[in-house]
Amino acid sequence: MSRNRPFVLTIAGFDPSGGAGVLADCKTFEQHQVYGLAINTGNTIQTEKDFFEIEWTSLDFVLQSIKTLFGNYDIKVVKIGIVPSLLYLKEIIFNIKELSSKTQIVWDTVLKSSTEFDFITVENKSDLSEILSKIDLITPNYNEIKKLFPDFDFNQSLLNKQIQTAILLKGGHNTKAIGTDHLYSQNEIFMLPPNTTKCYAKHGSGCVLSSAITANLALGQDLKSACINAKNYIEKYLNSSSTLIGYHYVQ
Secondary structure, eight states: OOSSSOEEEEEEEEOTTSSSHHHHHHHHHHHTTOEEEEEEEEEEEEOSSOEEEEEEOOHHHHHHHHHHHHTTSOEEEEEEOOOSOHHHHHHHHHHHHHHOTTOEEEEOOOOBOTTOOBOOOOOOHHHHHHHHTTOSEEOOOHHHHHHHOTTOOTTOSOGGGTOSSEEEEOOTTOTTSTTOEEEEOSSOEEEEOOSOSOOOOOTTHHHHHHHHHHHHHHTTOOHHHHHHHHHHHHHHHHTTOSSSOOOOOOO
16 A cells, blocks of 8 residues: 555446446556546446446445445545446435535536447436536546536636536537537636647547646646646557557656
């Protein structure tokens, strides 16, 4: 156990290919020199190319794991990945805040896999609003934000009137500016353009980006710096190979 590294926790699925989920998160945590803890929300059968099946972990088991880890470690930031429902997510978040109100939460809003397997649908908007009020950042792509907020105004500056949390809108699906992300906070829209025009697609890149942000926040960086540095990391990851499997490194 490290005495110097801050503790972070990923609550996400298990991908046996190692490209996404808790394995990818913990690889990212280690490269950022934070101590990664993990809770599995579901076992999957998949490769970097195909998704076949998922077996969800019971909510009670996840909540007991959260209680145990928070009882033993000072967890600075939690990253949440795939969950089967908003109710499942709500219970996780409210339990975290009850155990440690100061712990920050990043939700990687994975609504479906890259192979079109649906994980979660958003039907109850009041539940979604209540959940977002407890979260520090969400990281949707353009397809996901349209499902979460169909009437979202991408150009409005007074975002606190619309959304209860900060949003890093990823630009991978932005046909007008590929790779340009936008960080929306209550009173600011900050554009993060790509550092390179050449990138290879990667399985699990969203997991890696959100866990890099999680690590940076735990290291004391403000939200904007955490997102900028995570973008630098993910671009190196995307260009680490020409295949769907990437390699983790900082330098």
